[in-house]
Amino acid sequence: MxxxxxxxxxxxxxxxxxxxxxxxEPHPPYDRPPLSKAVLLGAAEGGEDVDVRFDVDFAALDVDLRLxxxxxxxxxxxxxxxxxxxxxxxxxxxxxxxxYAVTLPGTAGLENVYPLRTLDDASALRPVLARQRQVVVVGAGWIGAEFATAARQAGCPVTVVEAADRPLAGALPAAVTEPMRAWYGESGVDLRTSTPVAAVDPGEVVLADSSRLPAEAVVVGIGxxxxxxxxxxxxxxxxxxxxxxxxxxxxxxxxxxxxxxxxxxxxxxxxxxxxxxxxxxxxxxxxxxxxxxxLGGDEPYDPVPYFWSEQFGRFVQYAGHHGDEDTMVLRGDPEAASWTVLWLRDSTLVALLAVDRPRDLAQARKLITRSAVLDPAVAADPAVPLKDAVR
Missing domain, CATH: 3.50.50.60 (FAD/NAD(P)-binding domain)
Known part of the structure; x- marks a missing residue:
């Protein structure tokens, strides 16, 4: 991209x-996000091919594309x-x-171990879903959750193992990620946290506590x-x-x-x-x-970061960047179907996570861009539009 x-x-x-x-890569340039979303979900829903190629006419642009x-x-x-x-x-x-996708030590050359980063990776995983293989996913991050979602829709038995004590431990605080733990169980995924992987053997994953998980396929999503x-x-x-x-x-x-x-x-x-x-x-x-x-300009680059994730029937969006020093404000109940988390720095909105609340996200991106100062008490009320919480 x-x-x-x-x-x-x-x-x-x-x-x-x-x-x-x-x-x-030998392939024409393609869009990467659908690899863990539409491409695998297409496989789960009957094996339809999803075209992820860029809609760019390189000849018309007079671009020398060398694959x-x-x-x-x-x-x-x-x-x-x-x-x-x-x-x-x-x-x-x-x-x-x-x-490039980080690999598990000692797994080089193992045929049942898969990363999920490239078009070839996604293509290799389609038969795993089509044949409803027993899958162990290593890593409860964004990619792990998205693949687990597609695999469950395809009917695969799925276990997700995570070395940290909760999903998304490196990205979000416990108060935000702990409610997400239930999403796995609701979708029929066996989530095991505080569970490092010791080794991958043919047909199984060996955990640090010496227990063994049967695994016809091991999908690695550890960064x-x-x-x-x-x-x-x-x-x-x-x-x-x-x-x-x-x-x-x-x-x-x-x-x-x-x-x-x-x-x-x-x-x-x-x-x-x-x-x-x-x-x-x-x-x-x-x-x-x-x-x-x-081309000779002098423009600074300082965007408001943004990404999204589709997992377990939910649309999760994040904008901005937060740190441990920022004040977290819950906007709605994380046990509910939709909710939002705000991060404020001296009352200035710096980041937002929205679960099935796209309007909050759309307003927050604009507010973060202009360093808007919010009234935390007003912003915590999910019935009040975020833009109306500006002081």
């Missing part, structure tokens, strides 16, 4: 020179990329290599890391987890090199910290800024 959007933005913003897009070409090194001093098919020179370069190993030793600075350290104009530390999407972090003046956002909206918004600056 980020690479293709950059090419589209360059054309829309007036660039008429040559554009080359390199991609290491199956993997970048192996960057020679920033020579303005060259070394690929597995040869050297590609550039005047300006945008890094949009995304992220992703920036796909930047090929930049090692180059002039592009990386952080401790390998993300490209872009500045607030999405420039890297190498001349004429920018970075967008899952592979890059950037400093946010809005939140006073560096952000690494692995979500679709960032891959759409970042290219607009990168293209403008590549």
């Amino acid at each position: 980020a690479g293709v959007q950059t090419a589209v933005e360059l054309r829309q913003q007036g660039w008429r020179g040559h554009i080359t897009v390199l991609g290491d 199956g070409v993997r970048a192996e090194a960057l020679r920033a001093d020579k303005h060259e990329i070394v690929t597995d098919t040869g050297v590609v020179p550039y005047d300006k370069l945008v890094l949009a290599t995304g992220a 992703a890391r920036p796909e930047t190993g090929w930049l090692g030793g180059s002039a592009v600075a990386l952080d401790e987890i390998g993300a490209v350290r872009a500045d607030d104009r999405l420039r890297t530390t190498a001349p004429d090199v920018y970075a967008v999407g899952d592979c890059a972090s950037f400093p946010s003046a809005r939140y006073g910290r560096r952000l690494l956002i692995h979500h679709w909206d960032n891959a759409v918004q970042g290219p607009r800024t990168a293209a403008a600056n590549l």
Whole structure:
């Protein structure tokens, strides 16, 4: 998404020179969110194919799209990329290599272990759902929940194991995630928290307490890391987890090199910290800024992060960014069908999680963008529109 959007933005913003897009996958560029949603849900509902390709006419845009070409090194001093098919020179370069799925140690080569990151990953998992295999999902994060949802709809027995004490422990506080635990049981999923995986053997998963779970398929959803190993030793600075350290104009530390999407972090003046956002909206918004600056502009990049997740019959949306120091305000009952959580920093709205309350989300994004100050007591009343809680 980020690479293709950059090419589209360059054309829309007036660039008429040559554009080359390199991609290491053999498939035409595609949309990633449906891989854990519509693609798998299509399999659950009868095996219909879901077209996830971008609706982009590369020929009409005069974009040289080269598929199956993997970048192996960057020679920033020579303005060259070394690929597995040869050297590609550039005047300006945008890094949009995304992220890769983290794997479980000791599972390399096991045929019954699946990540869920790419189109090929989703295609490999479709037969698992179609044959109603017994599935163990490792990780109760966003991807784990979405796959468990599709697998249950397909009729698969599903167990989700999570090393932390609750779902989404790394993303949300316990007061928010604890009510989500019930969603698993309601859908017939056996959720086991505080349960690290010790090993995966053929046909089963061995847990840290030595218990064993039968598993015809093991789906791993324990996070992703920036796909930047090929930049090692180059002039592009990386952080401790390998993300490209872009500045607030999405420039890297190498001349004429920018970075967008899952592979890059950037400093946010809005939140006073560096952000690494692995979500679709960032891959759409970042290219607009990168293209403008590549063409001579001077635009800062400081979006309100946004993502959504469809799981267990619920539509979950999140906007903004919160920290432990922020004040949490419940807007509705988390045991109910729909509810919202707000995070305030000195009464300024900085983030929101909405469960089946899209109107709250739509209003909150605008309020966060303009740093609106809310009356917490008024904002806590779900019957009052959020915009009416502004002081």
